[in-house]
Amino acid sequence: MLSDGMVVIPQATISRLPLYFRVLNEYNHLGISVISSEEMAGNLGITSSQLRKDLSYFGDFGIRGTGYDVSDLLKQIKEILGMDKNRRIAIIGAGKLGTALAGYPGFKMHGLEVTALFDIDEAKIGQQEGKVEIFHLSELSNKKRELGMEIAVLTIPASVAQQVTELVIKAGFKAIWNFAPVRLEVPEHIILQNEDLVVGILTLSHHLSRKLGS
Numbered sequence: 001m002l003s004d005g006m007v008v009i010p011q012a013t014i015s016r017l018p019l020y021f022r023v024l025n026e027y028n029h030l031g032i033s034v035i036s037s038e039e040m041a042g043n044l045g046i047t048s049s050q051l052r053k054d055l056s057y058f059g060d061f062g063i064r065g066t067g068y069d070v071s072d073l074l075k076q077i078k079e080i081l082g083m084d085k086n087r088r089i090a091i092i093g094a095g096k097l098g099t100a101l102a103g104y105p106g107f108k109m110h111g112l113e114v115t116a117l118f119d120i121d122e123a124k125i126g127q128q129e130g131k132v133e134i135f136h137l138s139e140l141s142n143k144k145r146e147l148g149m150e151i152a153v154l155t156i157p158a159s160v161a162q163q164v165t166e167l168v169i170k171a172g173f174k175a176i177w178n179f180a181p182v183r184l185e186v187p188e189h190i191i192l193q194n195e196d197l198v199v200g201i202l203t204l205s206h207h208l209s210r211k212l213g214s
Contacts, residue, residue: 009057013053013054013057016044016046016054017054017077017080017081018081019044020040020044020051020054020055020073020077021074021077021078021081021083023040023043023044024040024070024073024074024077025074027040027070028070028071028074032070033069033070033071034066034067034068034069034070035067035068035070036048036067036068037051037052037062037067037068039067040068055073058076058080059076061073061076078111081110082111083110083111084111085111086111086112086113087111087112087113087150087151088112088113088115088147088148088149088150088151089107089112089113089114089115089149089150089151089152089153090114090115090116090117090118090140090143090144090147090149090151090152090153090173091114091116091117091118091132091153091155092117092118092119092137092140092152092153092154092155092156092164092168093118093119093154093155093156094117094118094119094121094124094129094134095119095155097155097179098117098119098153098155099117099129101114101153101155102114102117102129102130102132103129103130112151114132115132115147115148115149116132116133116134116135116143116147116149117129117132117133117134117135118134118135118136118137118139118140118143119134119135119136119137120136120137122136137164137167140167140168140171141170141171141172144171144172144173145172149173150173150174150175151173151175151176151177152168152171152173152175152176152177153176153177153179154168154176154177154178154179154180155179155180156180157180158180158181158182161178161180161182161184162182162184162185165178165184165185165186169186169187169190173190174189174190174191175190175191175192175193176190176191176192176193177193177195178192178193178194178195179195179196179197181196181197181198181199
């Protein structure tokens with residue numbers, strides 16, 4: 001559960017907001033100006049009551065009997081997700097995953113910018129991935145202040161993840177996106193989002209086995 005002021009917002013609601021943004025963005029590109037909660041929810045595979053409940057945590061949207069103004073709701077969702085701000089990202093670990101994320105064009109479309117990569121491999125220091133330079137991890141704190149980065153992405157081995165996390169927190173980062181397959185210990189004020197690629201693919205494999213019966 002997340003708290004927005006005095007309102008406690010369920011994590012499931014937060015997780016659905018990017019889906020609302022995506023479908024609204026599609027409607028906007030199609031030139032659709034007004035959409036009903038039923039149609040929007042149907043495209044997402046949820047109920048209209050769930051959609052309305054999710055949005056009610058953030059304000060009073062839509063007109064009864066008419067629906068939602070697509071461009072207005074899209075703007076509101078962008079603000080809720082912080083997409084109206086330019087969030088700068090540091091990726092720690094300039095391996096295959098880190099460099100792939102650094103080159104992902106979708107970040108800029110959502111108000112995010114990968115500003116720097118960090119590694120300890122001297123052979124990589126000073127190189128660039130696209131327009132993103134690779135710095136030594138020892139420069140993290142200075143570059144964080146110099147470049148105004150807010151989010152640290154960890155694409156590093158599990159064996160060093162906690163140690164690097166402590167460096168990240170010491171450098172002043174308040175948000176961490178962790179791809180290392182390990183549970184990290186962080187203070188309460190640190191926002192931590194874990195992504196475990198192996199868990200994801202094994203979950204998919206499990207569902208496939210059940211569906212096919214083999």
